[in-house]
Amino acid sequence: MRFMRFAPGASGRSHTLFAVTRCLPFLVLAAVLSIELSPVHTLYTGPLLSPAPALAAVTMGPFGTGGVALLATAVSAITATHNNVWGSEMVYANLLALLVVALASVATSAVRVRRDRELAQIRRIAQVSQNVVLRPLPARIGVVNTASVYLAAERDAQIGGDLYEAMCTRYGVRLIVGDVRGKGLAAVRSAAAVVGAFREAVHYEQDLAEVMHRCAAALAREYELLDRSQLQDPQELAEQFVTVLLAQVSDESLVELINRGHPPPLVMRERKVRSLDPARPLPPLGLEEFLSPPPICVETFPFLPGDRLLLHTDGVVEARNHYNEFFPLHRTMETLDGATPGEYLDRLRHALVRHAEGRLADDAAMVLIERATGGARRPFR
Known part of the structure; x- marks a missing residue:
């Protein structure tokens, strides 16, 4: 990382x-x-x-x-x-x-x-607190090669709320990428609660939806411990939430996704990039008290050998240049080369840095995975 x-x-x-x-x-x-x-x-x-x-x-x-x-x-x-x-x-x-x-x-x-x-x-x-939710990922986890990068916005000395993790389980490789609204120790506590629940649940829950439920429950318990008297505005509690994306890669050339209000991942096959948008959008974690989300549905997409999947936080796509233009992540990914996920992600990071011109408004995290097993290739439909 x-x-x-x-x-x-x-x-x-x-x-x-x-x-x-x-x-x-x-x-x-x-x-x-x-x-x-x-x-x-x-x-x-x-x-x-x-x-x-x-x-x-x-x-x-x-x-x-x-x-x-x-x-x-x-x-x-x-x-x-x-x-x-x-x-x-x-x-x-x-x-x-x-x-x-x-x-x-x-x-x-x-x-x-x-x-x-x-x-x-x-x-x-x-740094230690940040490493709780952003610990380094190995170059190979199960059936996927991995790479990750975290860019901290220099304009703010506070700790950000970005989180990610990837673990190899008996159900496949499971990943989480999330973003806590806000900064500081409160954001780190929320991120740590979600990541901690994920690390525990992925080994025991076969259903990916149950893993998401465990993360939501852990965040709800964390919010119960929140000292509401310290909130400057009563409405501030309603604005506390975490966007989360769960992914699971097994041996079946598929990737399973659950998206709770997070930027959709991008899959790249033969230098063609496609966004894996959820068919039924779900609200972020932490808003269950104010919204009644529909039942969680696990969505499945093809993920063949050689395919690459980029999971990222909104700090990437919201990076702007001096013309106030957003970072063209989709187009940039199609123009870059990289023999390994690490090389490719390093070039993507450089492109993001050049575009933002030293003015990254928010922390940005990216996790890139590549299926490393053999199998037939299939074009995008």
Whole structure:
């Protein structure tokens, strides 16, 4: 599985900016020393030494900031000796200003380092929480080859509610892809409840519809534990739901699907892509209190050797470019090549990144499976 913070190019730019910023204090010291020791020296640059520790505090720890302050003091002493200005009020005033700025910068750096460590710990906890519902998929599960990717929208530091899982059972390979409305810990709790129920039910429930019922029941129990007093709007509870797509691939060259309000999967055969839309749409999980959904019906579609099936969240199809155009997922899939699901999905990810131009509005998850067993091929009807 690929897990990344969108967009990939931002990381390289950040590292470059960090390196340049870290060099600034030394560039200032070198510039001051060069000017003061120049034989045509006409400008007193002592006051420029004070910002050096402050610049160092942006990227360095307390010891590094203190080291820059000592270097600035040494440069001030060297230039004062070279220019024979010891005893001048201006020299002592600059040294005093440098001392004050240095102490403040060291203290500021210590606070920043502590907060950076706390933030890193929070991010590690968030990563662990995210891995509960987005743990890596192996390259081969039963009769299918698999690949997955998760793109996190950089505009929002909160944990998203996308989820997916694939497991090999005695009934075949079973998969789930879902999307929880909202973000943060509440979304993770809902996603974890659904994924946990799926992981347990797929091994014991032969009927795929019963697996969906178990997921719905787990989500209902999670909502019962929700502290309604923390909701800002009573209607907010009615807006809590999870879109879910269940799939089962067995040895019969078929794929069984149950779709509860989720974007339909796309099947690709010989570079032709078709959407597997549900014949009877069902509402998302969590809305049973407000809607009376019809009985769950498992829909079956051909899934032959070499066929590929893409399951995704709405963050993929809702990605827009600066012309406000949605990502053309269907058309893009027909233009891409890839010998393996991993290669193909990697190229699809790159196409999505290029289209969104670094402005992915929502987290996006994609799972691609390819039937790997032998059998006859059949064109789309």
